[in-house]
Each structure stands twice: as C-alpha cells, then as structure tokens.
Amino acid sequence: MLFRLALAMGRTLQELRAALSYAEFQEWCLYYQIEPWGEDRSDLRAGIVASTVANYAGRTRADGAEPVRPADFMPYLDREPPEPLAESQQLTDDELAAWADAAIFGIPPE
Structure with missing residues (x-):
C-alpha cells in the first residue's frame, strides 16, 4: 500500500516516510478500501468504455x-491470487505493527 500511496502522491518512499504519520497512513488505507485508485481501477474504467462500444457500436441485440x-x-482480472502463507509463516499483529513502524518511521523491528 505504501508504494501505491507514494505513486499517487508523486513522492518517493523516503519522502513519504518522512512526512506521513502511522495514523495518517492507516487513514489512507481505510480511504483506499472505500475509493480505490491505481491501475486496477483504470482497467475497470477502460473495460466499461470498451464494453459499451462493443455492445452498441457495430452489433445489435x-x-x-x-x-x-x-x-x-x-x-489481469483472471490472475490467480497468491497462495496463503502457512500459519507458521504468518505474522502476529504485534509483528505486523513492528514491520509497519520499520517501513514508515525507519524503526527497525526487534
């Protein structure tokens, strides 16, 4: 998510980490769930236009x-989702929070 946000804001990851608090990052994640942006959304818009043209220009019901x-x-709609991690490989909430701190604030996880 951090990479998508950096692209959307026209910033490098380093610039974004320096300017973004963890609380604001969480808000951006919630906003993305409501109003997604990026290439997947662009593909949907292009698909809507292409299907409209294909259905009404050049062929009839x-x-x-x-x-x-x-x-x-x-x-890329039909791409296979990645295999889920085995339970032994999954991070706990505390481990995820430590990695998020490391990614955003540069605080190395213990």
Whole structure:
C-alpha cells in the first residue's frame, strides 16, 4: 500500500516516510478500501468504455449475441491470487505493527 500511496502522491518512499504519520497512513488505507485508485481501477474504467462500444457500436441485440462485460476487457482480472502463507509463516499483529513502524518511521523491528 505504501508504494501505491507514494505513486499517487508523486513522492518517493523516503519522502513519504518522512512526512506521513502511522495514523495518517492507516487513514489512507481505510480511504483506499472505500475509493480505490491505481491501475486496477483504470482497467475497470477502460473495460466499461470498451464494453459499451462493443455492445452498441457495430452489433445489435438482434444478432443474438450475449453482451460483453467490462471484465472481458480487463487483462489481469483472471490472475490467480497468491497462495496463503502457512500459519507458521504468518505474522502476529504485534509483528505486523513492528514491520509497519520499520517501513514508515525507519524503526527497525526487534
């Protein structure tokens, strides 16, 4: 998420870490859940336009063809999600907080 935020704000990771508190970073994460941005969202917008054009310009419902969907034009929609980590490899909440502090504030985890 930190990389997406840095790209969206036009900053380097180092600049973002220097200017962003952990509380504000959490707020940005919550905002992203409500209003996502980035390439996945761009693919959706392009898919909506492409499906609209494909459905209404050059073919009619009388052709009997099923209408195409925005997802038909989204190249990475069908990618496989990564394998979940084994329970022994998953970090606890405290370990995740320590790594977040390290990423944002430069405080090395113990």
